[in-house]
Amino acid sequence: MKQDSKKQSRRDFISTAGLAVAGVTIVPRHVLGGKGFIAPSDKLLVAGVGVGGKGRSDLKNFYDSGKAEIAYLCDVDDRMAKESRERFPKAKYYHDWRELFDKESKNFDAVSVSTPDHNHAIIAMNAMQLRKHVYVQKPMTHDIYEARKLTEAAEKYKVVTQMGNQGASGDGVRQLREWFDAGIIGDVHTVYTWTNRPVWPQGIPWPAQSPAVPKELDWDLWLGTAPYKEYVDGLIPGSWRGWWDYGTGALGDLGCHLLEAPFSVLDLKYPTDVQATVGSVYTAFGERGYFEDSCPPSGYAILTFPKTSKTQGEVKLHWMDGGIKPMRPDELEPDEIMGDGNSGILFIGTKGKMMASEYAANPRLIPVSKTKEVTVPQRYERVKGGADGHYAQWVEGAIAGYGNAKLSAPFELSGPLTETVLMANLAIRVADIPQPRPNGKGFMYPGSNKLMKWDSGNMRITNYEAANQFVKREYRKGWGQL
Numbered sequence: 412m413k414q415d416s417k418k419q420s421r422r423d424f425i426s427t428a429g430l431a432v433a434g435v436t437i438v439p440r441h442v443l444g445g446k447g448f449i450a451p452s453d454k455l456l457v458a459g460v461g462v463g464g465k466g467r468s469d470l471k472n473f474y475d476s477g478k479a480e481i482a483y484l485c486d487v488d489d490r491m492a493k494e495s496r497e498r499f500p501k502a503k504y505y506h507d508w509r510e511l512f513d514k515e516s517k518n519f520d521a522v523s524v525s526t527p528d529h530n531h532a533i534i535a536m537n538a539m540q541l542r543k544h545v546y547v548q549k550p551m552t553h554d555i556y557e558a559r560k561l562t563e564a565a566e567k568y569k570v571v572t573q574m575g576n577q578g579a580s581g582d583g584v585r586q587l588r589e590w591f592d593a594g595i596i597g598d599v600h601t602v603y604t605w606t607n608r609p610v611w612p613q614g615i616p617w618p619a620q621s622p623a624v625p626k627e628l629d630w631d632l633w634l635g636t637a638p639y640k641e642y643v644d645g646l647i648p649g650s651w652r653g654w655w656d657y658g659t660g661a662l663g664d665l666g667c668h669l670l671e672a673p674f675s676v677l678d679l680k681y682p683t684d685v686q687a688t689v690g691s692v693y694t695a696f697g698e699r700g701y702f703e704d705s706c707p708p709s710g711y712a713i714l715t716f717p718k719t720s721k722t723q724g725e726v727k728l729h730w731m732d733g734g735i736k737p738m739r740p741d742e743l744e745p746d747e748i749m750g751d752g753n754s755g756i757l758f759i760g761t762k763g764k765m766m767a768s769e770y771a772a773n774p775r776l777i778p779v780s781k782t783k784e785v786t787v788p789q790r791y792e793r794v795k796g797g798a799d800g801h802y803a804q805w806v807e808g809a810i811a812g813y814g815n816a817k818l819s820a821p822f823e824l825s826g827p828l829t830e831t832v833l834m835a836n837l838a839i840r841v842a843d844i845p846q847p848r849p850n851g852k853g854f855m856y857p858g859s860n861k862l863m864k865w866d867s868g869n870m871r872i873t874n875y876e877a878a879n880q881f882v883k884r885e886y887r888k889g890w891g892q893l
Contacts, residue, residue: 709733
């Protein structure tokens with residue numbers, strides 16, 4: 412629901428004109444208050460949309476920066492909102508973000524979006540159109556098209572943005588960049604990323620039962636842009652991630668955490684092609700099951716990136732989930748852990764290798780003994796508080812205003828990263844779709860390991876039309892489009 416642009420412009424004009432007239436007599440309250448004083452008017456007023464789970468901890472982190480006030484809370488589920496409402500009792504509570512934006516837009520500066528993936532883009536876009544700074548949980552969007560539109564909107568509306576992949580603010584990725592820039596592992600041509608997730612059910616049929624909707628939940632608002640379906644148990648708080656209508660599987664959950672380091676270290680932008688294969692679920696009769704609503708139980712995607720300013724040639728980026736892992740490097744000792752045991756990142760260079768855990772934490776050279784032996788100059792400024800400082804960085808950036816502060820994961824960087832995550836998901840989704848064999852006996856999977864060529868400018872797969880249905884989805888009637 413878009414704000415009336417004429418009313419917004421007139422209000423902004425009156426506000427700006429009034430400040431211009433009165434500005435010569437105003438002394439900032441932080442000057443009057445002395446060192447360390449932050450006046451309420453100097454704080455970022457944040458509206459949280461989706462305030463349970465990760466949204467709850469995001470809001471706490473914004474508030475703990477000492478430079479933000481949580482002014483409004485919005486959630487479709489009173490059960491999920493309970494703790495945030497108790498923590499911020501002065502914050503006015505809404506169920507529908509559209510009503511919140513319509514009634515209160517003049518009373519807050521920024522919006523934190525932590526809903527299920529399928530509603531990220533529509534909320535963030537409407538907030539940016541109101542000239543509000545936005546913090547959006549990973550993945551930034553559900554669809555490739557949405558990521559591109561939000562990236563463009565951040566620049567158009569001149570708002571401060573950050574995606575919630577806090578590892579981008581960690582020390583680990585900066586150490587990896589410094590080792591690579593110093594030539595320690597040579598030219599990188601291959602990167603492996605992996606995770607044990609999903610840790611929720613995938614590769615399953617949609618539940619047949621339709622129980623009553625809990626009284627605390629507005630089911631229609633929870634569905635938002637997604638197609639209407641009857642309520643089922645188990646989606647909330649976390650199993651929605653395994654259903655294509657709402658989530659983006661293991662890739663959406665951890666891809667932005669694990670792929671950020673390769674993007675940052677190698678200056679990757681958009682892939683040129685992608686291929687994938689998936690794990691299968693078989694029935695008691697030995698037939699391969701296909702459940703179009705559900706993400707597959709495991710997936711393996713390979714993306715190709717063109718030469719960048721930091722590489723000598725193409726880069727192959729491998730993604731593995733569901734417990735699939737790359738082979739151990741020969742240089743790794745038998746008892747040393749790959750990544751962090753569950754997830755990891757491995758860079759293969761012409762002169763060596765380096766590895767890290769989830770969020771690019773615990774970076775080390777391989778062999779690991781080399782990590783303490785090698786010293787390179789620090790080239791990249793660390794974020795105060797490391798990964799935990801990701802939240803305060805956005806708050807301070809929003810207070811400073813567009814273009815006046817450096818952020819770790821603005822949409823300028825997070826947009827292409829998100830598109831890549833969703834590109835791998837597109838290939839995984841296509842790889843799982845069966846077609847009857849010409850002889851009518853059984854099925855084949857023409858999308859499995861299909862090398863799909865990507866035209867990033869036009870956001871299209873050029874050699875496999877069946878894949879393009881997943882670039883952009885149609886929102887449910889009444890929810891508009893981007």
